[in-house]
Amino acid sequence: MHKYGDVIVPIGPQHPALKEPESFLITLRGEKITASSVRLGYNHRGIEKACEERTYTQGVYLIERVCGICSHSHSTAFVQAVEEIAGVEIPARAKYIRTLIAELERIHSHLLWLGVAGHEIGFDTLLMYTWRDREVVMDLLAKLTGNRVNYGINTIGGVRRDVSVKQKEEVLKAIDTLEKQTKYYIDLATKETTLLKRLQGVGVLSHEDAISLGAVGPTGRASGIARDTRKDDPYAAYGELDFKVISVDNCDVYGRTLVRLGELIESFSLVRQVIAKIPDGPITVRVPRKIPAGEVLSRYEAPRGEDVHYVRSNGTEKPDRVKVRAPTLANVQSVSKMLEDRYLADMPIVIAAIDPCFSCTDRLIALRDTQTKKSNTVIWETIRLKGIEWYKQQGVDFTALNKKLSKKLHL
Amino acid sequence: MGMISKIINWSRLKSPWVLHFNTGACNACDIEIIAALTPSYDLERFGVVLKATPRHADVLLCSGPVTKQIESRLVRIYEQMPEPKFVVAIGSCACSGGVFNGCYNVAGGINSVIPVSAYIPGCPASPKAIIDGVVKLLRSLETKERKSGGKK
Numbered sequence: 292m293h294k295y296g297d298v299i300v301p302i303g304p305q306h307p308a309l310k311e312p313e314s315f316l317i318t319l320r321g322e323k324i325t326a327s328s329v330r331l332g333y334n335h336r337g338i339e340k341a342c343e344e345r346t347y348t349q350g351v352y353l354i355e356r357v358c359g360i361c362s363h364s365h366s367t368a369f370v371q372a373v374e375e376i377a378g379v380e381i382p383a384r385a386k387y388i389r390t391l392i393a394e395l396e397r398i399h400s401h402l403l404w405l406g407v408a409g410h411e412i413g414f415d416t417l418l419m420y421t422w423r424d425r426e427v428v429m430d431l432l433a434k435l436t437g438n439r440v441n442y443g444i445n446t447i448g449g450v451r452r453d454v455s456v457k458q459k460e461e462v463l464k465a466i467d468t469l470e471k472q473t474k475y476y477i478d479l480a481t482k483e484t485t486l487l488k489r490l491q492g493v494g495v496l497s498h499e500d501a502i503s504l505g506a507v508g509p510t511g512r513a514s515g516i517a518r519d520t521r522k523d524d525p526y527a528a529y530g531e532l533d534f535k536v537i538s539v540d541n542c543d544v545y546g547r548t549l550v551r552l553g554e555l556i557e558s559f560s561l562v563r564q565v566i567a568k569i570p571d572g573p574i575t576v577r578v579p580r581k582i583p584a585g586e587v588l589s590r591y592e593a594p595r596g597e598d599v600h601y602v603r604s605n606g607t608e609k610p611d612r613v614k615v616r617a618p619t620l621a622n623v624q625s626v627s628k629m630l631e632d633r634y635l636a637d638m639p640i641v642i643a644a645i646d647p648c649f650s651c652t653d654r655l656i657a658l659r660d661t662q663t664k665k666s667n668t669v670i671w672e673t674i675r676l677k678g679i680e681w682y683k684q685q686g687v688d689f690t691a692l693n694k695k696l697s698k699k700l701h702l
Numbered sequence: 703m704g705m706i707s708k709i710i711n712w713s714r715l716k717s718p719w720v721l722h723f724n725t726g727a728c729n730a731c732d733i734e735i736i737a738a739l740t741p742s743y744d745l746e747r748f749g750v751v752l753k754a755t756p757r758h759a760d761v762l763l764c765s766g767p768v769t770k771q772i773e774s775r776l777v778r779i780y781e782q783m784p785e786p787k788f789v790v791a792i793g794s795c796a797c798s799g800g801v802f803n804g805c806y807n808v809a810g811g812i813n814s815v816i817p818v819s820a821y822i823p824g825c826p827a828s829p830k831a832i833i834d835g836v837v838k839l840l841r842s843l844e845t846k847e848r849k850s851g852g853k854k
């Protein structure tokens with residue numbers, strides 16, 4: 292029971308403060324948030340199941356569409372897993388190209404986030420500025436891969452497009468422009484009073500809470516968890532490149548901003564290193580259509596945090612099971628903690644600060660009522676009984692047929 | 703056609719207010735819609751303004767296949783919009799279900815739930831394509847207005 296004065300405000304699935312369909316139930320006392328719960332699943336399309344019905348190569352393009360912002364993350368995590376099961380080693384050049392696109396993607400994603408964060412605190416000028424600059428990297432991605440988003444550059448056994456000498460020059464030129472702009476934003480974020488007032492001390496997630504709630508990516512790194520899959524478990528070409536893991540102890544939205552801005556600078560240096568070091572050679576190797584039986588867990592540091600893919604194969608050309616654990620799923624639990632005792636007006640920026648991506652997250656709908664501890668997940672038997680019931684209502688009764696059939700089988 | 707309705711029609715065509723609704727998209731189409739509204743493409747020069755509530759919107763920009771969860775909400779949002787209203791399906795998913803066609807939680811394209819006035823294909827539809835689609839929709843409305851003497 293709620294005490295006198297508590298108001299429950301449903302926010303979403305369509306709401307000006309949210310960019311994606313998800314909904315929050317916020318309990319308010321006056322202007323203060325006392326409790327909150329998140330409801331996911333509006334974006335659930337059933338991609339994992341669909342993957343099982345498609346071949347591995349088709350799966351790459353489907354997995355890419357788990358999320359349009361970190362599409363390269365998902366497709367790389369998936370192809371890495373498949374390559375590992377198949378036991379193929381991709382050419383070094385392909386590894387570098389994957390890294391290049393991955394870092395360009397991180398740049399576009401972090402710039403996008405900065406703009407959205409500006410928008411959420413009512414600072415739309417920042418949105419317009421960052422998105423203008425973001426077009427530089429979008430154009431670059433379009434030139435390198437052929438598409439602005441959902442690049443389709445990965446394939447099982449390597450990459451589909453090579454990088455020419457001219458393109459390398461273009462990349463370096465664009466990176467210079469972006470670096471100049473990013474330095475300006477860093478200056479802005481650390482000096483501008485509007486930003487400081489709205490970001491500092493907002494959405495606090497202590498170091499301990501971040502660990503116990505399993506925060507990943509910039510959300511975790513802003514609470515002092517210096518963990519980055521690129522460093523801890525290097526994939527693609529990261530093992531041969533030099534970069535710092537950015538982490539701060541601010542524990543608030545301001546800290547998350549600093550981490551993302553710092554990562555932008557690291558990404559620029561990574562892109563330069565890739566361009567300087569990229570070896571010559573082929574960009575793909577042949578991989579058989581049928582992948583031998585096996586299972587692999589593949590990790591990838593997406594712009595939002597660690598992305599985990601699990602692939603199990605049964606020796607055919609279609610996967611047996613594909614499971615995606617997107618970074619937002621690991622971070623979304625911490626939102627309730629961050630919102631506790633905050634003002635309602637801070638809600639949009641606190642939610643935006645984890646850089647949520649619900650199209651990534653909506654893999655399965657399983658809701659559990661915390662008060663009654665009852666889960667309202669539907670089990671198979673209930674669905675079966677419902678089906679029989681439905682057919683009965685339509686005038687089709689299988690009971691007699693069923694009995695006959697089972698009798699025959701027992702004979 | 704009376705003076706008032708002339709003014710209303712003129713303002714409707716010169717400044718369509720849009721609402722963006724993600725019906726289950728992969729986010730790519732959504733960010734391209736926002737990109738179309740920001741300085742380098744600047745859809746606002748055609749008077750297009752992004753609105754926050756369906757009650758203020760003339761045009762509903764939908765992206766993504768309609769998931770079973772969002773279906774009833776989409777209908778509700780459509781019903782809340784004032785007449786005359788137009789729906790633009792952005793991206794291959796919104797047009798037909800795209801790659802997600804046949805997934806168990808996907809009902810299909812936008813037109814399987816609500817009527818659609820314009821389709822913009824592409825995966826994702828690029829900002830240029832979105833601008834082209836919106837301008838074409840406005841043009842077709844203009845000629846329609848002229849033919850029907852301004853009546854809806």
Ligand code: SF4
Nearest residue numbers: 728793794795825826
């Ligand atoms: S059309 Fe393509 S980019 Fe757009 S929502 Fe569908 S899968 Fe994503």
